Structures are given as C-alpha cells and as structure tokens.
Amino acid sequence: QVQLVESGGGLVQTGGSLRLSCAASGRTFSTYAMGWFRQAPGKEREFVGRINRSGTSTYYADSVKGRFAISRDNAKNTVYLQMNSLKPEDTAVYYCAADRALLPRTNAAAYDYWGQGTQVTVSS
Numbered sequence: 001q002v003q004l005v006e007s008g009g010g011l012v013q014t015g016g017s018l019r020l021s022c023a024a025s026g027r028t029f030s031t032y033a034m035g036w037f038r039q040a041p042g043k044e045r046e047f048v049g050r051i052n053r054s055g056t057s058t059y060y061a062d063s064v065k066g067r068f069a070i071s072r073d074n075a076k077n078t079v080y081l082q083m084n085s086l087k088p089e090d091t092a093v094y095y096c097a098a099d100r101a102l103l104p105r106t107n108a109a110a111y112d113y114w115g116q117g118t119q120v121t122v123s124s
Contacts, residue, residue: 009118
C-alpha cells in the first residue's frame with residue numbers, strides 16, 4: 001500500500017512557474033514508477049508525464065514537453081513536477097500516481113495508487 005499526498009498548487013499568472021510535490025508513504029517508493037496527471041472541469045483525466053523508478057528516464061505529453069519537468073528523490077520518498085511557462089489551459093487538478101509496471105504507461109487506469117490532487121489555476 002502506498003499513500004500519496006500532493007502539495008504546491010495555487011494561483012499563478014500566465015508565464016509563471018509552480019513546483020508540485022508528491023510525498024509517498026512506505027518503504028517501497030523506489031519500486032514504483034511515478035506519473036503526473038491532470039483533470040480540468042468537464043474533461044477526462046489527462047496524462048502529463050512519468051518518471052521511472054530510478055529517476056533516470058522521463059516521458060511527457062506533447063502538450064507540456066519543454067515546459068514541465070519531473071524529478072524524484074527516493075531518499076525523501078518524493079516526486080516533483082516543475083511547471084514553467086504556464087498557460088491558462090494548464091489549469092486543472094493535478095494528481096500524482098504510482099505504477100508498478102516498468103514500461104511507460106499513459107493510461108490512468110493502469111496506475112495502482114493515487115493522491116488526492118492539488119489545484120493549479122493559471123490566470124490570463
């Protein structure tokens with residue numbers, strides 16, 4: 001069992017930056033790949049990016065590539081989402097999720113554990 005808690009969301013102007021954190025409980029954090037997803041009102045949950053277990057490989061959705069960066073600190077059981085050059089269309093609730101699988105997966109249904117989400121609002 002892994003419990004995930006996101007933090008760092010808030011209100012930011014267009015072009016600004018935010019860094020989200022996701023703290024995990026338990027001693028098995030390093031055995032999970034970690035993903036970030038987001039969900040805007042009235043829309044389906046959308047894949048944002050993913051980092052492998054060791055933190056050596058990342059994969060991003062085209063919509064955020066070059067603007068967002070995922071990192072992790074396994075010693076602190078924490079994964080981060082650095083968001084730069086934010087746009088109003090990035091407004092959503094952001095979720096982190098844990099996945100046991102080795103291969104990169106973008107389907108939300110494939111992930112095993114989820115946090116409660118943190119709201120990010122980008123004003124124009």
